[in-house]
Amino acid sequence: MEAPSFIPQVIRNCEDVNKELQKFSLASKIHQDYLWFDVLNFQTLIKTNEKDGYQPLSGNALAQFEKDDFYIKDNFSLLQTYDIRIYPKTKDYKLKLELTPQADKLYLVFDEHFIIINDDQFFEEIFSVIDSLMAQNKVIFRQQYEQRENLKAALKNFQAQGAQPQKLLLKTAPDFIPHTPSEFRFLLKNAWEKDKGTKAPKNSLFGTSPDVSIAEYIKPIKGKNGRNLKGLYIKIDIKDIDQMPPLSYNKNFIQREETSEKIVFKSLINGYVKIENDTIIFNTDYEFTSMKTTNAPMLLGGVESGITLVIKSEDEFSDAVGSNMILEASKIQIIGSVGENVTLSAQEISIQGQTHQSTTIKAQEAKVTTHKGRFLGEHFSVRNLDTGFIQASDCSIEVASGATIYAKKIAIKTLKSNNKLHFSQECELQEIQGGENRFVISSGADIKTKQVMEFIHKKIALLKSKMHTIAQEYQLFVTKAKKNKPIIDKIKSADKTTQIAMLAENDIKRTYDQFIAHIKKLKVLKRELIGFQNNIKDLNASLLEIENETLGARILAKSEWRFENEVIYHQDYPKPNDEILILADGENIDIRIDPLKRKMIKTH
Template sequence: MNIANTYDTKVETLDFNILEVQTYTRINKEKGEADWEESSEDELHNLDGEIILLNQFFQIKQMYEIEIFSRALHEDPFKDFKVTIGANATKCKVYLSIKEGSRVSFFPNFEYQFLNLINKAKIRAGILISIFDDVLEKAVSKVTSIVRVEENVVYKKNEILLVAQGLEPTPTTNDSLIIHFNKKSETDEQDQVDYASRGFIQSVIADELLIEYIKPKNGKAGRNCRGEFIKPQEPEIKNEPTFTTDDTIKEIEDEDSIKYKAKENGYIALDGTVYTIKADMDIKEVSFKTTGNISAGIDSEVNLSVKEKDVMKDAIGNGMKVEVSEIDIDGNVGSHAIVTAQRANIEGQTHKTAVINAKKIKINTHRGTANGKEISITRLEHGIVNGDTVEISHAVGGEIRAKDITIEVCDSYVKATASRFIEIVKLHGSENVFTIDPLMQKTKKEALEENEEEIFELETSVKNLKVEIEKFKKVIKNDTASFNELKKKLVHYKKNGIKMPGAFVNKYKQFIKVQEHLDTITKEYKVKSDKHTLLTTKTASFQDNIFNARIINRDRWTDHNEIIFRLVEPQIELSFTPLQGSLDKIFGIVETEDGDYEIQAVKE
């Protein structure tokens, strides 16, 4: 800049040549500085060792003798070769960037001049030359080889080459405490935080990583390409564990960390300063205000007991979601609440919009929806029940779908649909509908539809194959005599070394292909016919049990109650309304001598 000002010219118009490079080193003492000593080229090669370069008292600098000249007076072969020098944050890695659109042509002494170009760029950036240059030769050689082969090169995209590499320091590790069990907040479909899911219970499984303490670790010193020593910072220690654990949590310690893992399933709790894994929890209520949603999981082995008994309050609040292994609720389940568990016991009542999902369910008063395997309800008040085995003490309206249904006292407006068995002990009301439907379960209905679709496809395929088989059988029958005669001629030609006519050979091969095709479609016909028979039998099996299915009323029949049986094949629905006062107790479906089906009173 000073020279440019002196000669009243712009810096961009000036360039320089490197005439001489002098490198000086010294190793200071703790209480004083040593004298600088010039290092020879051989001594510079010995500086590669980490012992010297990572000595914090070692220093290195360079001085350059240069010749400055005006660019206008010299032809520059790199005038269109736009390169810059950059480095990473520590300046331990230095890169040469070749800009997109750069042009360069090969000329004698290209490799030397290109190396000189890089060294000048490094000097401008304050980077030492000939010290950290182990990677430089590879970069120069790569560019030189391309230019030598192609002679004229245009860079169609930016390219970056590593041209110097110092000793990168290893960062210092500060201690940290990672709480793994504290899972992220749940989000809704719009990726907004669901504040109802606040993680009141953090369920864990055996061998799950709960907490991890990362120990502090000293970093390793480095030296960058400017020759500067990089001293690592002292690690900060702020997060040492202040808690302990009991025998439900194991500690695994190594030189890097301490890991705390669960020994068993359950939920993690902090009792004072002691972390522990528990299975049983008693709480007053589940609500947005107190707990938020509880999502421990049905396989978590977390057992929840909700103690709120007040009939005017909800033990499980409005819109709450609870998912645990087992749950005992002393009170009510509120509107739009969803309870999911392996076992659920509800002593209060369920709101009409509440949903209970569990393998085993017991409910006092049910108005909502219950989905499970074994379901027992004291009083059904227009609720919905879906299960395998359902027992109801008193039904006052509602919909029941199960394999087996037992109702002790049945009032009015009950729709009960079973695949095997419905029993009413006392019938007090009317407008009830009791239905036997083998396809009551969604999976069975879907399986039948799929089965029937496949049967239709097989019937079409078998029919077409049969027509094709008859066609090819006829062709073979008509051509067998001529084929045998042709075969004799070919054997004769071959035996006597006579060249076989091409037309004979082609005709012979065609006949063989016809026979092979007939064999193939015959096998296909047999496979598809057998499968058609199997699927047809399977369709019939969907309603096998309907002839053993029973609707039983142990009481006298009241007026306006309907019995329905749904057949699979043929797909018909039979209906029967027992007369008021009738003592017929057991009803089933019977095939008459005419092949028709009727609902009749049968023996138990």
């Protein structure tokens, strides 16, 4: 972060830190993103009468304020002010505070690449950042020593276990419990919508199976008067606690379980469920004829339900599954064709018919007569692949024409023209009848591998960005340390008596203390840089290991090549590279990768 240079400014007795930062930003014409601050000191003030002004606490009164018995009293109002030092922001620690809506709990949230260094200087930096964030959020400074010691112990524990902290509870209001109203949740629907990132269609049922929670009623919490983490005394004024409305259901299908916190409704059977007019309604009919949006509901979230759907077309002129349907089950068997914009999801799917170009199939395993749409899954078998798209671990195809395939392994009986075949391990061709086909050997042909590679690349880019920021900060402190080094050398070369006399002078003592602080800071920054470098080294090794998966790749052609076809060996690591090979009409050869030269070779 390239922060503009300016002389740090101390502002005393701030009631609102964010306003002071905004004022400084406007006055200095420096964007607030480039500003940071330390809390140098804070003052605690209370008033016991609305007519009186706030009075600072000190001595024994301040010691009493640290105790919960004093803090929870309702006979005073509370305010804290801060002395802050604003300076250029050179580093983003990627730490956030998360305060609950009524300020009864405070959490510390960590960036995924946060590195723990078991060093007192490192911990002091983290504590300082948290103090600043607390001041920004107007969280009361109290019991800070305990807070810091608990956090230090937690971070050391994470480091010892080699674990990455994500979110830690930092503070809890000692006595205050906020009121929480009741809530009814249709869990099956909520889970589906969260997974898909969209609202479920209105005419939807959701798949379930025995012992799966369908819905739950979260009981209300009346709450308790008390002082929250911002120092405000909250009085709960709830006269009538809401109660759960009556819910109708078949006791042969539903089991009701109650705890002090909630009531859970669990399924006793397999089926599709909806909740309508305060009633849980089951559907256990799994055989359909010509399903359409006008005569059937959407059947969602049933992939783990153990349910098998059987769907037939009513005649040869009708689709078995009409346009815009969404069907999800453990198994789906379709006798007939599938209309446009249909999405099918299951562990196993069989279609004795044709899919539309806009059909999407998601499954562990699928068998289709004629496929023109999209398949996303593990294992795919198709008789006629006509301009369709496949993304799988392996696929078996009788006839392929104008198709696009991404897989580890591809097996094709009859290869026609204009296919784009991406694979990482093997492509077997029984008979080649067409040309203008493109074969791409790439570790990224397998979607799971590609996603891992993309994740690693993003992680490396982020780590390099953080390293750049830390390196800038490191250089800044090197410059500061060099500036003070002549004075430090004089102190070190002097005898003991002269050293004591020199350090008695305020300016020299200040310079000496700054130098020591800078050296400690450089030590922490260096350890951070080494940590990031080691992480990047490990990630690069992982990329090379993934890239090496293609070294055994091959194309097995059991007939002569027809017309002209293109083979590309694509490598992403250690640097992007494409090797291109053109196969001429009549050649009778296989293609494999030479693992030593990392090049394609023709074999007979």
